[in-house]
Amino acid sequence: MCYHASVGTTYKQLEEEYERPFLGDLFPTFYNPNDIVGFHLNGFDYPSLPVITNELPNYIQMFKWGLIPNWATDNRNAQEIRSITLNAKSETVFEKPSFKIPILQQRCLVLATGFFEWMQVDNKTKIPYYIHVKDAPIFAIAGIYDYWKNEVEDTQYKTFSMLTTEANKTMAQIHNTKKRMPLILSKDQQNQWIDSNATILNLKEMMQPIEDSLIETWTISRLITSKKEQSNVPEVLKPFNYQKPLNLFS
Secondary structure (H helix, E strand, C coil), rough: CEEEEEEEEEEEHHHHCCCCCCCHHHHHHCCCCEEEEEEEEEEEHHEEEEEEEEECCCEEEEEECCCCCCCCCCHHHHHHHHHHCCCEEECCCCCCCCCCCHHHHCCEEEEEEEEEEEEEECCEEEEEEEEEEECCCEEEEEEEEEEEEEECEEEEEEEEEEEEECCCCCHHCCCCCCCECCCCHHHHHHHHHCCCCCCCHHHHHHCCCCCHHHEEEEECCHHHCCCCCCCCEEEECCCEECCCCCCCCC
């Protein structure tokens, strides 16, 4: 599954790439346009990521990762749910209570520059990888979203889940335990995904893994899991060669 993402680009570059502004007064009140969104964003920290929704397709917004359905009863219930809704399996998204309405009515593009996954080498060893789309500095992952009102705080939460699909050949070798990957959309598919008139058949046709030839991967250091050092830094993306030779793709 995908619990670690990278948006290693600035808010301004996102606006330029997708030719639309951030919604409302996001600048300069909350963010500096030239700040990087995040080199390493851990889903279990429930960070904000840039999304484009089918409701407001002409704007980019910042939603929290970890979908809270509108029917969550209270804050405790909301927090319990969001811990298991970072991802939504494309194979079951039309059936799960938290997802079956959003997949039909509330779809979004989750904008990213890459994501992270681990290869299980043996019982004690996992090797981290960085994965991105070739020739696409920014790409879109299929997402769904919902709104939840915390009555106690009188606050509305805007949250999303990333869709996942079965892994392509390369990702199956890297994520060799679960063999999953994010549902990455092509440029042509992106407008289709946030088309409110898209049918279930249209959506299902898009739920396929991206071609192997379109992604690039490399091993990175264990900085990404360090408890002593900050992982949200440019160095987390740098290639790292492990000293012990590993026949990773035999």
